[in-house]
Amino acid sequence: MNETIVIILLCAMATYLTRAGGHLIMLQFGKVHHRVEAALSAVPVAILTALVAPSAFSGGLPGVVAMLVTGLICLRGSLLIAVAAGVATLLALRAMGM
Structure with a gap:
C-alpha cells in the first residue's frame, strides 16, 4: 500500500478515536x-x-x-x-x- 494512503488512514483513525474518546469522557459527567x-x-x-x-x-x-x-x-x-x-x-x- 502506498505510504501516503497509510498516513491518511492513520490520521483519520487518530482523529476518530480522539473525537470518540472525548464524547465517551463527557458521557461520564452526565449533564x-x-x-x-x-x-x-x-x-x-x-x-x-x-x-x-x-x-x-x-x-x-x-x-x-x-x-x-x-x-x-x-x-x-x-x-x-x-x-x-x-x-x-x-x-x-x-x-x-x-
Whole structure:
C-alpha cells in the first residue's frame, strides 16, 4: 500500500478515536454546565482562527479582507459557506493583482 494512503488512514483513525474518546469522557459527567458547553462549541472557530490568522496577516491586504469576509459570514451562515467565500475572496483579490 502506498505510504501516503497509510498516513491518511492513520490520521483519520487518530482523529476518530480522539473525537470518540472525548464524547465517551463527557458521557461520564452526565449533564454538562452551560458554560462548559458554550466553551466547547467555540473550540472549532478558535482553532480555525489560530490556523488562519497568522497566514492571513502575513499575506497582506487580500488575506485580511478574506479573513474579514469569512468572519462576517460565520456570524450568520455555516462554517463551510464562510470558508468557501473566504477562499473565493482571496483568489479573486489575488487574481486582480492586489
